[in-house]
Amino acid sequence: MPSQHPEGIGYGYVIERYVTRKDSGRPRYLDLKSGRVLRPGWPHAERFTRHLIDDAATITDAELEALLGYEWRSRLTAAWLIGAARRVTFRERLGDLLLASDFCFSGSAYCFALARFGTHADAEVLTAYLDHYLPRTDLRYDQPAALGALLHLDDRLGAHRAVRFTQPDGLRDRWVDALAHLRDDAGYTPAEQRRRTDLQCGFADGWTRP
Template sequence: MPSQRPEEIGYGHVVKSYVTRTYSGLPRYLVLNGGRFLSPRWWHTARFTRHLINDATAITDEELEALLGYEWRSRLTASWLIGVDRRERFRARIGDLLLASEVCYSGGAYCFALARFGTHADAEILTAYLDRYLPRTDLRYDQPAALGALLRLDAQLGTHYADRFTQPDGLWEQWVNALVHLHDHPGYTPAEQRRWTDLQCDFADGWSRT
């Protein structure tokens, strides 16, 4: 499905309102993509967090659809807002975008949203993604984020969806070994992917409670 500029469908305000708002000179989408807000040492964490929670609550479904139909920055931001507010009615839309993998960078945000929803349906979407893209050892897409989200869901649900991917010489190991620059990289273990997803979701849980 081709992307469409929000202004073409009557939502010209959404990018400025939700995507490019700046914090210490950095637009929101870039802060979300880099994870800077997860560090308590970043001076703007409290303000950034407060604004993110408020926007996740205030943004309408129609505005979210306008962002999801545009480019990667907008899709990334919309998916974070969806995940923070746990708008499970976007599950199918997020799943379709993840499986299509049309644009760069936004896939990790789709995985975050699915991990926040926290159901078997979300685990099945992530499993379908890994079934499709882990065998593609020539591609580095969002396989790490998907595995981390699936491992978190397994822990929460008491399931074992990820086991066949992470077993010795399984699809995860084959994918990492095929990408020479990732081989023996400590950041590409299943445990590290789970840790990163936990960090994102645990922070989001804390924001929601406060």
């Protein structure tokens, strides 16, 4: 489905309200993308988090669909709001978007939302993505984020879906070996990717809405 500006379906206001609002002095989507919200001591954390919690609780499904139907900034923001509020009715929609991988950057937010939902169904979505994209050694998409989310869910669910991807000389190793610049990058190890997902979900789990 081609992307469409929310304005075309009567939701033009959602970009400014949810995506580019500046609780930290920078657009929200940039703070979410950069991960600075996870850094201890970030001076804007309280204000940013409070507004994100409120928006996650009050945004309508129609507004979320308007964001998911547009470009990467709006999709990334929508996925964070969906994950924060555990809007599990969007599982299939996020899975379809993740597998399609039409835009850069937003896929890691889909992985966060699926990890936050926390069920076997979400693990299956991530497994399907990795089955499709880890063999594609010519592509650097959201394979690391998906693997981190799956490892997070394996620990949560007592499952072992990620083992066949992470075993020595498995799909993950072959994917990294084909992308030479990633071989010695500690940020792309399974442990580091899982740690990042753990941080994201732990941060969200600690939210409380007044």
